[in-house]
Structure formats: structure tokens, C-alpha cells
Amino acid sequence: MDKLNHYRDCLQSVLEEHYRLSRSALRPKGDEVEPQLIVDREHDHYQLLRVGWRDNTEPIFGCPIHASIKNGKIWIERDQTEYGVANELMDRGIPKEDIVLAFHAPYKRPYTGFAVA
């Protein structure tokens, strides 16, 4: 279980970093869009969300990052970052074999070099 807790810590720290960045980013005045950091270590879901209203009229509900831990592996379901959550996780020592690029269709995953499931 130590491996799992390490994976949880890694995911959380990746998300916290992006959360800090999105909080400090310049935002137009009157922009009520709020970044949210969501960490559920019990059900093993990890998410960065942007929620709110732009200019009081345009609803914003966007999820730049979503990942889960399933069967000992990290499933990246959504990743809109430039460098890539998978790269950030590998920088923290997590092997490719324990990362699933779930934002790719199942039939494509064997060609990603990452875990299939």
C-alpha cells in the first residue's frame, strides 16, 4: 500500500502545483471563474476544475485535469496541460507501466508506450 500512497502524494502535488498556477494567473476584472482543487484519496479521484461565470453571463465549467487510481495504476482521463501530467508523474519516479493514458481510446493505448489497463 506504500506504493499507492506515494502515487496519491505525487498526483496531489502535481495538481496542487497547477492549482497554484491557475490561482495566480492574471484574471480579467469581473471574472468570477474560480479554480478548484479536488482531492478524494478515499475513492482515488483527483481533479482540477474551473467553475464560474465570465462577465456575469457566460457559464464556465471546464476540467483541465482528471485522474484516478485503479488497480494500482494511475489513469489520466483528462489532461489539458502543455507538458503533460504523465511526464510530471514520470519526473517524480512513477514508471510508464503504472500510467494509463485513458484519454486515448482503448484501441490506441497499446501504441502509447504506456500501460494498456
Add this chain to the structure above:
Amino acid sequence: MDKLNHYRDCLQSVLEEHYRLSRSALRPKGDEVEPQLIVDREHDHYQLLRVGWRDNTEPIFGCPIHASIKNGKIWIERDQTEYGVANELMDRGIPKEDIVLAFHAPYKRPYTGFAVA
């Protein structure tokens, strides 16, 4: 703080019920879409998510329910349920004054009968 923990319990139980329903719903074969229950009582975000691939080719990433607790009130940011999360919360005894229908634009909220912020 007791009130807040009660609100957290209420939100969690509403979500758990919908999660159970979506897990037991009939799903077409080969449908790899998974409902996820996300409960983060530390940052106070609560979500129901549907993630996966339909027929191996169509990506599914949908959020039927998302709510947060901010300044002692429950902000319903997203609600695709028929009966309404707000109604479910009121059935559990939570007063309108502590519920924000945040899926309505800020300028509309004074006319909802619920809290404005």
C-alpha cells in the same frame, strides 16, 4: 462547525444515492463508461462524474452533479438531475437561504428564491 458537517453529510448522501442509481442502470455491452463518486470534504467539493469510452471510440466525460460548500452555504454549480439537488437538500432539512443555485447567472439569482451568495 456542526452545521457544516451536517451539510457535508447531506451532500454526500445525495451524491451516493445518484451514484448507486447510475451504477445499477442498464448499460449497453462494450460500454466502458464508469460513474465516479468524488467526495473531497477537505476542500469541500462534491461531484458525480461519468468517464470512459463508448463503443471504444467515443470519449465520454460528463458531470451530472457538482457542488461546493463556500462560506457556510452549498453552491450547486451543476445539476442535471430531474428532481433537483436543491430539492433533495431541502428534503433533508437544509434551508433555501443556505443554498445557492450557482448554475444560474449571478444577475438571475435574486429571482430564484434561494441564496444569492
